[in-house]
Amino acid sequence: MDVVSQAISEVKSKLPEIEYRLNEPMKDHTSFKVGGAVRSMFFPRDAGELAELYYLLCLYEVRTLVIGNGTNMLINDRLEDMVAIKTARLGAVVHNSENEITAGAGASLSQLSEYAWKNGLSGLEFAYGIPGSVGGAVSMNAGAYGSEIKDVALNTTVFSNKNGIFTITGEQHGFSYRRSRFSDSGDIVISATMRLKKSGGYEIREKMDEYSARRCESQPLNMPSAGSTFKRPEGGYAAELIELAGLKGHKIGGAQVSEKHAGFIVNCNKATFDDIIRLIEHIQESVYKKFGVRLEPEVKIVT
Secondary structure, three states: OOHHHHHHHHHHHHOOOOEEEEEEEHHHHOOOOOOOEEEEEEEOOOHHHHHHHHHHHHHOOOEEEEEOOOOOEEEOOOOOOEEEEEOOOOOOEEEEEOOEEEEEOOOEHHHHHHHHHHOOEEOOHHHOOOOOEHHHHHHHOOEEOOEEHHHOEEEEEEEEOOOEEEEEEHHHHOOEOOEOOHHHHOOEEEEEEEEOEEOOHHHHHHHHHHHHHHHHHHOOOOOOEEEEOEOOOOOOOHHHHHHHOOOOOOEEOOEEEOOOOOOEEEEOOOOOHHHHHHHHHHHHHHHHHHHOOOOOEOOEEEO
16 A cells, blocks of 8 residues: 555544545646546545644645635646645635624635625625635735735634644735745645725625626636736736737647637647646747746646
């Protein structure tokens, strides 16, 4: 029995009620519809179960991937020795006080913004229509239309093997453009508390619907993608540079630069991980050669 099988057996022994699936295809859990099968995917029900699960996997030094909705990830087609943890069941949303709500890592951003609207709380309108989860949004400081998670995040409950379950606040998040302390630390977001503002329900809904309409008009929402492929370069926009480089609609294998929005790579015909990587690299090389700008991927690449 190899070490991954030993780890899975230990988890099943110590956490007999945890839901899991063996040889689970990651393409079924990512918006890109790309990714090979992990040895096992676990679905912890609460923070304690997640913490014990992650501790056991680390004890066996198993390569572990924690995912929410998988909407900002490009995952390799070959993952024979990896185990995944999906936070979907950590999705509860609680109204703590007049203007604060706490959401589990697995709650969707659209679910959270709907909840805020129904409770007359403004500040999350920008998140309506972003397909990610709270955990991923905090980890990458998700944003749109001039607003970011850092604008509303009050504190975050976190797990690490070194410190257990603890809470960070304010500047401890290390927020910057599409980054946070979670980008490199290996710590896991369990839940986040947002501080919002009381407002009229009509005004909140109007802004949510406006953002939703703008997304539908400009983005290829009907095709598998991971959202914006590249971070915004200083002083410009990735989509504009890609289009000016003549790459709109360009294909490699089953991957294509969206004809609707050049900042998106879409899976147009059963794209593989390698197809998308080759297209990303081709875009980077072409834009750098023409404009001297090095585009940095926003999508998280798991090899």
